[in-house]
Amino acid sequence: MRIEYLYPELGNLFGDSANIKYLMLCVPNAELIRTRPGETPAFSDGADFVCLGPMTERGQKIAAAALAPWAEALMKRVDEGTHFLFTGNSMEILGKEIRSANALIPGLGLLDMHSETDLKARYNGFFLGEADGITITAFNSRFSHSYPGGDTDGFAAVKRGIGINPGALSEGVRLKNLIGTYLLGPLLPLNPDWTKKLLSSLGTDADPVFYTEAKEAYEKRLAEFSDPRRKLD
Amino acid sequence: MKRVKFIAALWCAKFVNILLRLLGRKGTYMPGKLAIKVCPDYIAQIRKPPRVVAITGTNGKTTVNNMLSDALEALGSKVLSNRFGSNINAGIAAALTDGVDIFGHLKCDIAVLECDERSSALIYPGLKPQIILVTNLFRDSMRRNADAEYIADFISKNVTENTKLILNADDLLSSSLAPDNPRVYYGIDRLPFEGEPKENIVVDTRICPICAGSLAWDFRRYNHIGRARCPSCGFAAPEPHYRIRSADIDNMTALVEDEGEERLIKLPGDAVYNIYNTLAVYAALRELGVEGSQAAAVLESIKIVGSRFSRQSIGGRELTVIMAKGLNAVACTRSFDYVASQTGKRLVVLMLDDVFDEKESSENIAWYYDADFEFLAQEDIFQIAAVGPRRLDIRLRLLIAGVPEERILTAAGLKEISEAIDVAGSEKIFVLYELYRESSAAELAGLIADKMRSVSV
Numbered sequence: 129m130r131i132e133y134l135y136p137e138l139g140n141l142f143g144d145s146a147n148i149k150y151l152m153l154c155v156p157n158a159e160l161i162r163t164r165p166g167e168t169p170a171f172s173d174g175a176d177f178v179c180l181g182p183m184t185e186r187g188q189k190i191a192a193a194a195l196a197p198w199a200e201a202l203m204k205r206v207d208e209g210t211h212f213l214f215t216g217n218s219m220e221i222l223g224k225e226i227r228s229a230n231a232l233i234p235g236l237g238l239l240d241m242h243s244e245t246d247l248k249a250r251y252n253g254f255f256l257g258e259a260d261g262i263t264i265t266a267f268n269s270r271f272s273h274s275y276p277g278g279d280t281d282g283f284a285a286v287k288r289g290i291g292i293n294p295g296a297l298s299e300g301v302r303l304k305n306l307i308g309t310y311l312l313g314p315l316l317p318l319n320p321d322w323t324k325k326l327l328s329s330l331g332t333d334a335d336p337v338f339y340t341e342a343k344e345a346y347e348k349r350l351a352e353f354s355d356p357r358r359k360l361d
Numbered sequence: 362m363k364r365v366k367f368i369a370a371l372w373c374a375k376f377v378n379i380l381l382r383l384l385g386r387k388g389t390y391m392p393g394k395l396a397i398k399v400c401p402d403y404i405a406q407i408r409k410p411p412r413v414v415a416i417t418g419t420n421g422k423t424t425v426n427n428m429l430s431d432a433l434e435a436l437g438s439k440v441l442s443n444r445f446g447s448n449i450n451a452g453i454a455a456a457l458t459d460g461v462d463i464f465g466h467l468k469c470d471i472a473v474l475e476c477d478e479r480s481s482a483l484i485y486p487g488l489k490p491q492i493i494l495v496t497n498l499f500r501d502s503m504r505r506n507a508d509a510e511y512i513a514d515f516i517s518k519n520v521t522e523n524t525k526l527i528l529n530a531d532d533l534l535s536s537s538l539a540p541d542n543p544r545v546y547y548g549i550d551r552l553p554f555e556g557e558p559k560e561n562i563v564v565d566t567r568i569c570p571i572c573a574g575s576l577a578w579d580f581r582r583y584n585h586i587g588r589a590r591c592p593s594c595g596f597a598a599p600e601p602h603y604r605i606r607s608a609d610i611d612n613m614t615a616l617v618e619d620e621g622e623e624r625l626i627k628l629p630g631d632a633v634y635n636i637y638n639t640l641a642v643y644a645a646l647r648e649l650g651v652e653g654s655q656a657a658a659v660l661e662s663i664k665i666v667g668s669r670f671s672r673q674s675i676g677g678r679e680l681t682v683i684m685a686k687g688l689n690a691v692a693c694t695r696s697f698d699y700v701a702s703q704t705g706k707r708l709v710v711l712m713l714d715d716v717f718d719e720k721e722s723s724e725n726i727a728w729y730y731d732a733d734f735e736f737l738a739q740e741d742i743f744q745i746a747a748v749g750p751r752r753l754d755i756r757l758r759l760l761i762a763g764v765p766e767e768r769i770l771t772a773a774g775l776k777e778i779s780e781a782i783d784v785a786g787s788e789k790i791f792v793l794y795e796l797y798r799e800s801s802a803a804e805l806a807g808l809i810a811d812k813m814r815s816v817s818v
Contacts (some may be wrong), residue, residue, distance in 0.1 A: 137575075142503050143690075143730025145562060150761060164575070165568075179653035184510045190573050247511070252504040254723055267725040269503045309419060312727045338760045345753035352723040360721045361504070 129330065132170040135191050136162050139181030142269060144215050146314040148179055153183040153337045154327060166195035172201045176212060178329055182216020182312065183247060185271075190235050192221045199236040205237070211330060212280045212306040215315065217243075219271055219301065219308030226272070239301055239308070239353035240277030247271050255289035255311055256353040259298055262322045263287075265349045266311035274310075276301055283309045287361055288353060305329070317342055318349070363406070370400035371465060373721040374458040390447035395452030404450065404487030405513050410441055412471045413488060414645060417478050417516065418496030418535065419509075422448070423637045425496055427666050428629070428642045432659045433471060436651065437715065441469035448475040450483035460717040471649075478512050479505050481519040493520060494527040494645050498535040498582060499691040500565055503728065509534055509565040527644050531586050532748045533566045533576075536553035548588075548601030549636060552581045552608050558583060559698065563690055563731050567610065571596045572690035573769045582633065583698065584691055603644040608636055617643060617657070624657045628667045632699050638665075675810055675818020682806050687713045687795030690731035691755065696793050697736040707742045710778060710809075712794040712802060714749035726754045734762035743786065746770040747780040748805070775801060779808035785816045 133148045152160055161170040169179045183191060195202065208210065220226045223241035235242075251273075255266045264284050272343040273304040274294035276282075282291070282298025292310065300309030309315070316323045320342040327334050336342060352358055374392035381389055396403045414427040414610055423444075430442040441460035446452045453474055460469045476484050478498070485493070495516070500509045506689065513534050520526070520539040528536045530548035531704065558581045566585040569576055576591030581587035590597035604622065608615040613628045615636055628639055639660060646656040670683045683699070686692035693713065700709055718724035745768055747755035752771040758768050772778040790809060794802035 137564075140563075140567075141500070141508050141560075145726040146761065148729035149730075153761065164571070184508050187511060237619070248505060250504070252725070254725065267372075267727055270508075270723065271507065303490055312725075314727065314730055317730075317761060338757060341753070341757050341760055341766075345757050348753050349723060 129154055129177070129332065130161065130170060130175040131158050132161045132163060133174040134163050134169060134178060134180040135165055135166065135183075135194065136181075138187035138217075138323050139218050141182040142216060142312045142316050142324050144181035144312060147181070147213065147215065147316045148318045150323070150337070151177065151298045152313065154323070154334050155332055165190055169195075169201070171205050171210060172198060177206075177211045177213070178205075178216040179212075180214045180221075182218055185228070185231070186245070188217060188221060188226060189220065189231070192226075192235060195221060196234075197235055199238060201252055203235065206304055208224075209305050211314075211326070212307040214306075216244075216310060216312060217270060219310065220272060220274055221302045222306075222308055223274060223276075223329050232305065240280055241273050241274050241301065243274040245272040251290065252351050253289050255299065256287040256350075257284035257289070258287065259284035259322060260325055262319070262325060263350060264311070264315075264319055264322060265346060265353050266313040266315055266318060268310055269312060270310055275303075281284070283307050284311070318346065320346055329332070366400040367403065367406040368465075370396040370403050371458065371461070372377050372463065373399055373671060374455070378455075378458065390449065390451035390455050392458050393447075393451035393456070396454050396458060397451060398751060402487060403454050403635075404484065405459065408461055408465050408467050409488070410460060410467060410469045410478065412649065412718075413490040413810060414471070414492045414494065414649070415476045415485070415488065415490040416473065416494050416496070417476045419478065419479070419501050419689070420686070420695070421496040421634060421641070422475050423644075424638045424665055424669060425494065425641050426473060428663050429645050430473045430643060431650075431663050432646060432656075435662060436655070437661050438471050439469040441472040441474075443474050446657060447478040447685070449480045451527065453484050453488065478516055481516050485519045485521050485524070489521045492527060492645065492648060494641055495529065495533045495535045496539060496736045497529050497586065498565075499689075500563060500731065502688040504688075504725065513538060517706040525648065527641065527648055528597045529641070531582065531588060533570060533585060533589055533598060533604070537570055537601055545602040545648060546599045547603040547640045548598075548635075549605040549640065550607070552605075552633075553584075554608075554610060555633075559733070559736065561694065562733055563694070569594060569596050583695070589628065603623045603640060603647065605636060605640055607783065614642065615639070619647065619653050623654060623789050624653055626657045626664045627661045629663060631696070632668060635665065650768070666775040673810070675813040678784070678787060678813050678817070680792070680801055680806060680810055680813060681789065682685070682794070683794045684796060684799070684802075685713060685793035687715050688728055691730045693732040693793070694736070697733055700742065700791050700793070701739060703789060705741065706786065706790045707791065708744045708746070708782055708787040709742060710748060710782065710790070710792045710805065711755055712798050712805065713755070714750050714751045714795060714798070716795070721751050724751055726751060727813055728760045729754060734758050734764070738763035741752055742768070744768055744777050744783055746757045746772065746782050748772050748775060775805045775808060777803060778814060782804070782811065784812045
């Protein structure tokens with residue numbers, strides 16, 4: 129299995145590099161490729177799982193520019209069923225543009241979506257939702273929201289917390305095996321059952337490592353997130 | 362009208378202050394909060410000492426604030442400081458209230474004020490400090506501070522014109538703050554006892570802040586602290602004006618180079634971050650006009666606040682209690698690194714949960730995965746105990762970090778964990794606790810100390 133961590137020097141905020149670390153522990157024989165901005169992404173030759181993590185606003189600009197020449201190749205891989213996971217604000221690069229008071233960052237235009245950043249309004253809170261028939265527990269911490277067109281599928285249905293924007297009933301975006309999500313956690317170690325499903329979808333019979341311990345922590349979190357007396361933040 | 366509002370605010374604050382003191386409460390920001398409510402530009406209006414030094418940064422600002430205040434007092438200054446209070450705008454207002462009498466006349470000749478980075482916009486425009494000392498900038502609570510670049514931009518936008526900056530030359534982020542302001546730098550050369558740097562999950566400046574090219578490191582001490590340069594555009598870490606050339610940890614001294622002269626200064630702690638803190642205090646004293654020899658002499662008697670780091674020996678074993686700062690991955694990593702750098706059979710108790718989230722919500726634990734728990738995966742660290750509501754998340758994080766399952770203990774309460782840990786099998790015990798768990802840490806340290814005494818009998 130070829131796993132690509134795109135732009136690790138940019139997309140490494142909020143502990144999300146642990147998605148890759150956890151995946152590599154689950155599939156120890158996988159090949160891990162770290163691609164820097166300016167280098168040819170591994171997915172252009174073929175990869176099984178490609179990950180990009182949350183970044184600063186400056187990082188978004190650099191990453192969007194670095195990925196722009198590879199937009200067509202990325203779309204081709206999406207069509208072929210390659211798994212992509214873009215977490216935090218890296219998801220916004222997939223849309224048409226990212227707007228803020230001082231800048232407009234052109235996106236890759238792969239999704240019918242735009243994003244709006246307001247550095248004076250940070251949203252924090254936990255998230256409870258459902259994806260692939262599994263209850264997801266995760267966190268939000270962001271300055272931006274995204275606004276997809278009507279035909280864009282979401283990643284998870286919102287049960288508690290906010291979705292892709294404050295009025296949305298779903299969180300994130302999904303296009304075949306490409307998932308874009310604002311959810312932090314990191315998503316994989318925090319959601320062992322969903323990770324199990326992901327591993328199976330990647331064609332491996334590997335189980336999530338430390339499944340029992342991850343599941344115990346997940347169950348405790350799930351109980352807390354489901355408790356209406358607990359505030360989102 | 363403006364003046365009337367200010368006087369009303371001052372008197373309200375003074376009155377509340379008296380009430381709070383009668384109730385035995387100290388260090389509260391309540392008087393300041395009230396004063397700002399009555400007079401929104403209270404910090405600007407209140408009379409301030411002729412010299413005002415603000416201390417900010419992600420880590421070390423309380424230590425530097427307290428050490429500098431103590432040093433100036435030892436040198437005979439009447440110092441106004443928020444060392445027992447809050448560092449947000451209300452805390453600054455409360456401290457400034459203490460610095461004047463009810464007629465607004467000054468009682469102090471210098472203010473040394475720890476300022477929260479996120480409150481810069483509410484503090485600096487009114488305070489107009491002559492000096493801002495920045496210890497460092499790292500990613501911190503993602504809820505409040507987003508990321509380190511965001512905080513650096515935020516501080517830069519709010520630094521007042523002509524304020525002199527004392528900056529850490531070894532931190533590319535904070536040394537690049539407010540480039541138009543006058544500045545001096547302090548830094549530490551690579552020290553003889555420093556080995557190769559460990560891999561850190563968090564390196565907040567991985568690319569050049571000017572051209573986004575890859576950085577080359579002359580040496581990296583930890584995280585993004587070290588000397589870096591950009592081969593593409595020539596950007597480089599600045600040369601320090603106050604520079605530690607070498608340090609002798611056995612004798613707890615360091616050699617500072619300052620304007621071509623070398624001076625020995627005493628170190629109050631053996632962790633590298635405390636060498637930075639001490640050098641920052643030395644630099645501030647020098648920038649305040651204290652002679653180099655006098656600055657070095659006064660540091661002889663200055664200690665670190667006991668609640669942040671304390672150590673006692675009981676029955677041949679050592680108990681060390683360290684404030685590790687929850688939600689702050691780099692501060693925790695520094696503590697993990699410190700524990701890892703010690704020798705002997707070690708036992709570590711982690712109490713890192715956020716008490717506020719615990720009460721009403723559920724803590725965002727993403728920061729655990731930015732902290733290098735991997736440093737604790739050593740054979741000599743034979744037991745790691747996690748106590749508190751997030752203990753199961755800590756256990757998972759430790760497993761992912763490579764700590765074998767049999768070395769991990771979890772418990773909900775202090776008594777339970779103190780009973781479960783293997784004190785007899787340890788030579789050194791470390792309690793790492795979250796900032797707002799100080800009283801729980803003291804209670805736990807007491808329980809462990811009792812057990813240490815019973816084991817030694």
